Structures are given as structure tokens and as C-alpha cells.
Amino acid sequence: MLVDEVLEKVLDRVVPSFEESRGVARVVERVLRALDGASHELGADVVAEVEGSFAKDTWLADDVDVDIFLLFSPDVPLEELRRQGLLIARRAAEALGAEWEERYASHPYLTLKVEGYRVDVVPAYRVASPAEIRSPVDRTPFHTEYVRERLQEKPGLKDDIRLLKRFAKGVGVYGAEIKVEGFSGYLLELLALYYGSFKTTITAVATWRPYRTVIDMEHHYESWRDALKRFHDPLVVVDPVDPRRNVASPVSLSSMCRFIAASRAFLRAPSIDFFYPSERPGRPLGELLRSRGVVAIKTYLPKIPEDVLWGQVKRALRALSNGLERLGFTVYSSDAWASGGELVLLLELEALTLSPLEKHYGPPVYSDHNERFLKKYLREGAVAGPYVEGDRWVVIRRRKLRGVKEALAKLISAYNLGERITECLRRGYEVYVGPCAASASSNPEYRTHLASWLERRYPWLSS
Amino acid sequence: MLVDEVLEKVLDRVVPSFEESRGVARVVERVLRALDGASHELGADVVAEVEGSFAKDTWLADDVDVDIFLLFSPDVPLEELRRQGLLIARRAAEALGAEWEERYASHPYLTLKVEGYRVDVVPAYRVASPAEIRSPVDRTPFHTEYVRERLQEKPGLKDDIRLLKRFAKGVGVYGAEIKVEGFSGYLLELLALYYGSFKTTITAVATWRPYRTVIDMEHHYESWRDALKRFHDPLVVVDPVDPRRNVASPVSLSSMCRFIAASRAFLRAPSIDFFYPSERPGRPLGELLRSRGVVAIKTYLPKIPEDVLWGQVKRALRALSNGLERLGFTVYSSDAWASGGELVLLLELEALTLSPLEKHYGPPVYSDHNERFLKKYLREGAVAGPYVEGDRWVVIRRRKLRGVKEALAKLISAYNLGERITECLRRGYEVYVGPCAASASSNPEYRTHLASWLERRYPWLSS
Numbered sequence: 001m002l003v004d005e006v007l008e009k010v011l012d013r014v015v016p017s018f019e020e021s022r023g024v025a026r027v028v029e030r031v032l033r034a035l036d037g038a039s040h041e042l043g044a045d046v047v048a049e050v051e052g053s054f055a056k057d058t059w060l061a062d063d064v065d066v067d068i069f070l071l072f073s074p075d076v077p078l079e080e081l082r083r084q085g086l087l088i089a090r091r092a093a094e095a096l097g098a099e100w101e102e103r104y105a106s107h108p109y110l111t112l113k114v115e116g117y118r119v120d121v122v123p124a125y126r127v128a129s130p131a132e133i134r135s136p137v138d139r140t141p142f143h144t145e146y147v148r149e150r151l152q153e154k155p156g157l158k159d160d161i162r163l164l165k166r167f168a169k170g171v172g173v174y175g176a177e178i179k180v181e182g183f184s185g186y187l188l189e190l191l192a193l194y195y196g197s198f199k200t201t202i203t204a205v206a207t208w209r210p211y212r213t214v215i216d217m218e219h220h221y222e223s224w225r226d227a228l229k230r231f232h233d234p235l236v237v238v239d240p241v242d243p244r245r246n247v248a249s250p251v252s253l254s255s256m257c258r259f260i261a262a263s264r265a266f267l268r269a270p271s272i273d274f275f276y277p278s279e280r281p282g283r284p285l286g287e288l289l290r291s292r293g294v295v296a297i298k299t300y301l302p303k304i305p306e307d308v309l310w311g312q313v314k315r316a317l318r319a320l321s322n323g324l325e326r327l328g329f330t331v332y333s334s335d336a337w338a339s340g341g342e343l344v345l346l347l348e349l350e351a352l353t354l355s356p357l358e359k360h361y362g363p364p365v366y367s368d369h370n371e372r373f374l375k376k377y378l379r380e381g382a383v384a385g386p387y388v389e390g391d392r393w394v395v396i397r398r399r400k401l402r403g404v405k406e407a408l409a410k411l412i413s414a415y416n417l418g419e420r421i422t423e424c425l426r427r428g429y430e431v432y433v434g435p436c437a438a439s440a441s442s443n444p445e446y447r448t449h450l451a452s453w454l455e456r457r458y459p460w461l462s463s
Numbered sequence: 464m465l466v467d468e469v470l471e472k473v474l475d476r477v478v479p480s481f482e483e484s485r486g487v488a489r490v491v492e493r494v495l496r497a498l499d500g501a502s503h504e505l506g507a508d509v510v511a512e513v514e515g516s517f518a519k520d521t522w523l524a525d526d527v528d529v530d531i532f533l534l535f536s537p538d539v540p541l542e543e544l545r546r547q548g549l550l551i552a553r554r555a556a557e558a559l560g561a562e563w564e565e566r567y568a569s570h571p572y573l574t575l576k577v578e579g580y581r582v583d584v585v586p587a588y589r590v591a592s593p594a595e596i597r598s599p600v601d602r603t604p605f606h607t608e609y610v611r612e613r614l615q616e617k618p619g620l621k622d623d624i625r626l627l628k629r630f631a632k633g634v635g636v637y638g639a640e641i642k643v644e645g646f647s648g649y650l651l652e653l654l655a656l657y658y659g660s661f662k663t664t665i666t667a668v669a670t671w672r673p674y675r676t677v678i679d680m681e682h683h684y685e686s687w688r689d690a691l692k693r694f695h696d697p698l699v700v701v702d703p704v705d706p707r708r709n710v711a712s713p714v715s716l717s718s719m720c721r722f723i724a725a726s727r728a729f730l731r732a733p734s735i736d737f738f739y740p741s742e743r744p745g746r747p748l749g750e751l752l753r754s755r756g757v758v759a760i761k762t763y764l765p766k767i768p769e770d771v772l773w774g775q776v777k778r779a780l781r782a783l784s785n786g787l788e789r790l791g792f793t794v795y796s797s798d799a800w801a802s803g804g805e806l807v808l809l810l811e812l813e814a815l816t817l818s819p820l821e822k823h824y825g826p827p828v829y830s831d832h833n834e835r836f837l838k839k840y841l842r843e844g845a846v847a848g849p850y851v852e853g854d855r856w857v858v859i860r861r862r863k864l865r866g867v868k869e870a871l872a873k874l875i876s877a878y879n880l881g882e883r884i885t886e887c888l889r890r891g892y893e894v895y896v897g898p899c900a901a902s903a904s905s906n907p908e909y910r911t912h913l914a915s916w917l918e919r920r921y922p923w924l925s926s
Contacts, residue, residue: 257851264828291819292846333847359796371731390716457847462841
């Protein structure tokens with residue numbers, strides 16, 4: 001299919017209809033009025049303002065989260081802002097008869113469910129310039145303003161931004177949260193503004209190189225080298241409203257490279273799969289698990305904010321992988337799945353059982369530590385040695401831990417795998433080895449997740 | 464036991480008796496006379512001269528090889544020297560009624576068996592100074608002269624040298640040949656001259672550090688740093704008679720470190736085992752082979768000079784180890800045994816069979832090679848992927864080679880393992896895996912060698 005035909009089809013789906021826009025606008029109106037009422041009632045000096053993709057008209061059809069900021073004067077103390085912000089939001093939610101939930105990013109905010117739409121109400125400071133912000137969320141109004149102004153000059157770009165967001169979603173790199181380590185909506189808007197259209201953006205991304213790509217659209221730095229000196233990230237996009245910030249700092253090397261790979265693949269063979277990946281049935285789970293060295297560690301989670309959870313999960317996976325490698329295992333890949341209070345850590349190993357013997361390196365022969373080493377192995381006896389290889393003492397000895405279950409038990413009991421996850425694991429966990437990994441959770445979403453992790457094949461690549 | 468008691472006992476065994484000395488002297492006299500007669504008869508302008516440990520009186524009782532050099536004038540062309548040298552030696556052997564064998568170092572020489580003693584007859588040039596030598600053997604007369612002169616000032620040191628040689632033999636580092644990569648007799652003599660006695664030498668060796676130890680007894684270099692700049696060897700002992708040469712250049716890192724380790728152990732717990740290691744029975748071969756990932760590759764050798772053979776054997780072991788590691792195996796150790804036309808290459812692996820799947824890294828996503836990689840795995844199908852990890856494409860795929868036998872067959876047929884050994888192996892080989900390794904040769908020496916390699920424990924360390 002030709003690129004333009006594909007994009008035509010995608011546009012049909014991502015551009016909100018007049019009805020949908022009007023529906024969301026009405027909800028926003030209602031929430032703003034309720035917030036104004038609540039502030040008035042509480043005598044708070046605060047302005048409710050719409051931010052984010054809805055304010056910029058870059059949101060995707062059937063997929064909108066509205067952000068409303070409660071902007072306080074910088075004179076208000078932080079404690080007061082938090083207290084009043086939540087109070088106003090809760091009061092408004094009650095007035096609207098809306099469900100609400102308290103959440104936490106850099107500070108607390110409220111998520112309302114109004115007529116089926118999710119509306120985040122975020123208390124923040126209205127500061128004079130981004131140089132004066134007190135917390136990252138205070139920057140958001142400047143981002144909204146910057147993008148809106150630029151889009152006024154070029155309103156047609158809104159649809160290109162929608163295509164780009166849908167593309168990033170489709171290939172799995174949309175979102176700056178720790179779970180994804182990908183591209184935020186604001187970052188994608190900047191890319192489209194910088195490169196000029198969806199197609200020129202994808203064409204540019206296809207030529208990106210990690211740790212060498214710098215976009216500094218407001219020329220805050222003398223040269224791209226200067227910007228690279230300041231930001232040691234795979235991708236650098238200097239925030240137009242704040243030279244101290246790399247908008248792409250949450251983007252991991254893998255996410256950046258996946259975006260590059262997908263862009264190259266799209267240019268080679270455009271298809272709608274990049275935007276709306278078909279959930280192919282793939283191979284059955286039993287077949288996918290055959291001869292794979294998979295271990296699933298299942299535990300139960302208390303309520304933790306998403307970003308905290310995924311930060312801890314990634315730390316635990318890193319620590320477990322390192323620990324297993326130190327014990328002699330080879331870790332091919334790791335992943336996690338969490339839902340409804342269940343957490344499953346997934347590891348794929350070269351083998352689930354190690355050979356009976358290991359080669360163990362001691363100190364150099366000229367080291368002062370070698371006496372202890374020699375005494376130990378002369379007393380205990382080694383399978384071979386102690387002998388000298390190169391400049392070191394070496395023994396071949398029987399492994400203490402051969403099975404992955406024992407190895408994990410040791411790591412979980414003795415290592416710091418991150419405070420929160422260690423806590424959960426020490427309270428209780430179950431290990432599912434090999435084909436049993438399929439039964440770590442009875443949640444059908446888990447099985448779907450496990451299958452796609454085992455297959456690790458991008459729908460857009462099969463086309 | 465105290466050091467001095469041990470040394471006393473060793474001296475009883477290493478210092479030749481009056482009778483033995485007289486016996487060897489008589490043989491030397493006979494050979495010299497026969498060589499003179501032969502030269503005379505052939506009209507050659509050559510002087511027969513005794514070199515080596517017998518000339519210096521630093522040889523070990525019951526363990527003497529006599530070196531006699533046929534020294535030619537530098538005017539004689541090399542071809543002529545070789546032809547005449549061998550001719551004279553052969554004529555002398557016939558006159559003596561001695562068995563002889565032609566051998567080869569940097570040029571050919573003859574080994575005579577006279578009254579049970581081995582006498583090497585080596586043609587060489589008598590040059591005015593070591594700067595003018597034409598081949599390494601021409602340096603030997605200068606070595607002999609240097610050590611003799613120094614020993615005249617300190618004749619008591621001869622017994623210290625004998626102790627040192629016996630020690631080096633006992634701990635397995637005696638000999639500069641490729642098989643051992645250890646300490647030549649001349650090198651040990653220099654060490655004793657430099658440090659002053661057996662005990663001071665061992666005490667000094669115990670403090671050696673590889674790549675930082677320099678002995679320059681004639682102060683040829685300004686500083687030890689200058690010498691280290693010229694010689695990039697673990698141990699540097701500048702030849703007193705030739706500043707361009709490191710006498711210790713044949714010493715491998717392992718041999719140097721084994722010598723250090725043994726010296727430290729001797730100072731901690733002196734024992735006669737360092738000099739005369741007891742051939743302990745150790746554990747039975749069957750037990751030693753249990754759960755060891757051993758492979759023995761047996762082939763048949765044509766007649767090759769020892770140093771050529773061991774150079775090729777070491778190269779083959781290195782190439783096989785690298786090849787196996789590249790295929791996914793982990794090599795713990797390697798060794799070889801050769802005798803009577805049989806060669807057995809020994810390898811110890813972590814495991815003899817690899818897991819069914821392997822993780823295979825492709826090119827970076829931004830590389831131009833990635834299309835070929837993707838096409839291949841999309842067509843063939845991979846167990847998982849192609850997926851992006853970091854900046855690279857990756858697949859999990861089925862291994863083509865899992866067993867060590869198939870892996871060796873591939874390496875032997877497709878890799879260059881050194882010309883001579885590759886030739887032998889391609890003519891035919893047998894692989895013995897695991898406990899079967901015991902039957903690779905029916906020579907009882909092989910079984911002894913195999914057992915001691917499997918045990919890899921130094922007799923002197925068990926004390």
C-alpha cells in the first residue's frame with residue numbers, strides 16, 4: 001500500500017468527529033465550572049485551566065485524557081497548594097457526582113471519571129517563567145502555550161501530530177512513564193513541529209543515531225555538541241521553553257531504537273499495522289514455552305503509584321538478572337506483568353539448571369589474600385586444583401546452587417532487589433518454571449502478555 | 464621441617480658424586496677426541512668445545528645432558544657449516560659406536576647416546592662478540608664463559624644453582640622449550656648469581672610481580688623502566704652478554720606465576736616435595752572423570768621436532784577453545800599429551816551439550832545490514848523476535864550445533880587449527896567424551912597424565 005493511502009485510512013480513525021469533540025468540550029466545560037464553584041466556595045485564589053492534548057487539539061479520537069490544572073499564586077505555600085488543590089478537586093467531583101481517585105506524580109492530583117471521560121485535576125503554580133518553576137508540573141502551562149501558538153501558524157499539523165502519536169502507540173513507544181520509557185505527547189508534538197509533517201518526521205527518525213541526535217529548535221545551545229555535553233541521553237530534544245531540560249530524557253535506548261527500527265520498516269513497507277497492530281493469535285502458549293528457559297516469579301502487590309511500581313520492578317529485574325549471572329546463569333531477557341494486585345516477574349534463561357561443576361577464580365598468586373584461598377580449598381578439597389592459570393589461583397569446584405529455584409530463593413532472601421519489591425517477595429512468592437510459567441496468574445491478560453513476550457515479534461515487522 | 468634440613472637432604476641427591484663426575488668426564492673426553500679426529504680427517508677448521516651445565520659444573524646428579532659445540536669460523540658459509548657439522552658428528556658417532564639421531568633447533572644438530580649419556584653435538588659459529596651472532600646458538604659459548612667466570616669467584620654457588628634447578632624441575636617450570644615455557648638452566652644460573660643463594664633467590668621470587676620484574680645485572684639499561692619498554696614480557700632478565708635479549712622471554716605468565724606461588728609456599732612450609740614431587744596415586748581415574756565435561760581428541764602424528772610439535776599443539780588448543788567458545792561452549796581448561804606417534808588433545812568444558820536455544824545478536828537498528836538480518840529471520844522464523852534490545856536487533860533461535868562432537872567436527876573441517884595439526888586431524892581423529900576420555904590411548908603414561916591434569920593439584924601444595 002502507498003504511504004498516503006495508509007495515512008488516509010489512519011486519519012479516518014484518529015481525527016475526532018465533530019460530535020466527539022463537542023461531547024468532550026461539554027464535559028470540560030462542566031468540570032471547569034464545578035472547579036470554579038468549589039474554589040469560590042473555599043475562598044481560594046486559583047484559576048482552573050485546560051492543558052495537554054485537549055487544549056492543543058492534538059488528542060486522538062476515542063482516546064482522550066483531559067488535563068485541568070488548578071493554578072495557584074507562587075505566594076501560596078506548597079503544603080497549602082496541596083491541601084487546597086485536592087480539596088477543590090474533591091468538592092468539584094462531589095458536585096459533579098463523579099467518581100474520583102487520588103494519584104501521585106511529583107505531587108498529588110485527582111483523577112475524575114466524568115461521563116466516561118478521564119479528567120486529571122492537577123494543582124500547580126502559575127509562575128512568570130519556566131526558570132521559576134517549583135515542580136515539573138509547573139512547566140506544563142508553558143508547553144501548552146508554546147505548542148498552541150506554533151499550531152496557530154500551521155493548524156494542518158495537528159493531524160500529522162495525531163498520526164505520529166498513533167504510530168508511537170502502535171509500535172509501543174508512546175508514553176514517558178517508567179513502564180514504557182518512551183515518547184511523551186509533548187515530545188511527539190515538538191518532533192512534528194521541528195520536522196514539519198508526519199512523513200518528514202518518520203523519514204528523519206529513520207536516520208537517527210543514539211547519543212548523536214540533538215534537536216534544539218530554539219537554538220538554546222551554540223552547537224549540538226554543547227547540548228550533548230550537557231545531556232548524556234540517547235536522544236536529546238532541548239525543551240524550547242526551558243534550556244535546562246531534555247524533553248527526551250525519559251526515552252530509553254531501546255525505545256529510541258525501536259522507534260528508529262519501526263520508522264525504517266514503515267518507509268520500506270507502509271501498512272496500517274504500525275498504527276493499529278493486529279492482535280494476531282500467534283502460536284499457542286504451550287508451543288511458545290517449549291524448550292524455553294522461562295521462570296515466572298509471582299507475588300502480591302500493595303497499592304503503589306504506577307511509576308513507583310515500574311521503577312521498582314525494573315530495578316528488581318536488573319538485580320535478579322545480575323544476581324543470576326553472578327551465580328553462573330545466562331539471562332536472555334526479562335519482563336514483568338502487573339494487574340489487580342498481582343505481579344509476575346519473568347526471566348528467560350539459557351538453561352534452568354547449571355552444570356554440576358564451576359571454575360572459580362581466586363586471588364593472584366602474589367596477592368596477600370591467597371593463603372586464605374589455598375587453606376580453604378586444601379581443607380575442603382576441590383574437584384581440581386588449586387592450580388595456577390595466568391597469574392591467578394583457580395579451582396574447579398562443585399556448585400552450591402544448580403537449580404534456578406534455589407538460586408532465586410537465595411537472591412530473594414539475601415539481596416536488595418529494591419525496597420518495595422523485596423518487601424513483597426519476602427512476604428511470599430511462588431516460582432513457576434518452564435511450561436508451568438503459563439499458570440503464574442489465572443488472569444487471561446497475563447497469558448496474552450506472556451505469549452507476546454515469548455514471541456517478541458512486532459506485528460508491523462511481519463508485514 | 465626447617466629449610467636447611469630440607470636443603471641438606473636435597474643436596475645429598477643433586478650434587479654428583481666423584482665417581483659420577485669422573486664417569487661423565489671420561490665420556491666427554493672420548494667424544495671430544497672422536498670429534499677432533501673426524502674434523503681432522505675431513506680437513507675442517509673447527510674446534511670442539513664443551514658448553515652448558517657440564518662445562519659450568521652446575522649439572523644435576525643422575526640427570527646430565529652434555530652439550531658439545533663444533534665452533535666454525537664466521538667465514539664458513541652457513542650451508543657448509545650445517546653440512547660439515549653433521550658430517551663430523553656422524554663420523555665421530557660411528558667411530559664411538561654410538562647411537563645417534565638428527566634433531567633440529569634453530570639449525571640441525573646431532574644427539575649421541577654414549578655409554579648411556581646423551582650428548583648433543585651442535586654446529587655453531589665462533590664470533591668475536593655476541594653482537595655478531597648469526598643464530599641464537601652462537602650465543603651459548605658466551606653464556607658458558609660468563610657463568611664460569613662468575614662462579615670462579617664464588618664456587619659455592621654451584622650447589623645453590625643445583626638446588627634451584629631441582630626446585631624448578633620439581634614444581635614443573637624447568638625448561639625454555641615451548642611445551643614448558645619455563646626457566647632455562649642459564650636463566651636459573653643468572654638468578655642465583657644475581658640474588659646470591661638458593662634461599663635469597665626463592666625469597667626474592669616470592670615477591671615478584673609479573674610485568675614489573677626486571678633484572679639487569681650488567682646495567683645495560685638506564686633504569687628498569689627502560690628495560691620494560693623494550694621487553695614486554697612477564698619477566699625480564701636482560702642477558703648480561705647481550706642487551707638486546709631477554710633471557711626470560713620464553714617464560715609464560717603461568718610459569719612465572721607458578722614459580723612465584725611455589726616459592727611462597729616453600730617459604731611457608733619447606734618440604735622435599737618441592738624438589739622431588741611424590742607421584743601420589745591421587746584419586747582413581749574413574750572418580751576423577753565423574754561429572755567432568757572432558758573431551759579427548761586423539762590423532763596420529765608424523766615425526767615432528769618437539770618444539771614445532773608443541774608450538775602447533777598450543778596453537779590448536781587455543782584455536783579449538785576459541786572456536787568452541789564462539790559456538791557457545793565454556794572452556795575451563797585444555798592440555799595435550801603426545802608420545803609414540805599418538806597425540807591426545809584434552810579439553811574440559813562446563814557442559815558437553817548446549818541448551819537448545821541461543822540468543823543471537825544482529826546488527827544495530829540503524830545499520831545498513833539490518834535488512835538482510837530481518838529478511839532471514841522473517842523468512843526462516845525465529846523462536847523469538849526479531850526484536851530490539853538496546854540498539855540492536857536480536858533473535859532467540861534454535862542452535863544448529865548442540866553436542867561437542869558435532870562442534871569439534873565442524874571446527875576441524877572448517878577452521879585453521881595450525882597447519883600440522885589440521886593435517887593430522889583431517890587425516891583422521893577420534894573423539895572420546897566424558898568418562899570415555901580414559902580410553903583415548905592405551906599407553907599407561909597417558910592415563911597418568913590424564914589423571915594428574917584432571918586433579919590439577921600440586922604435590923608441593925598438599926603438604
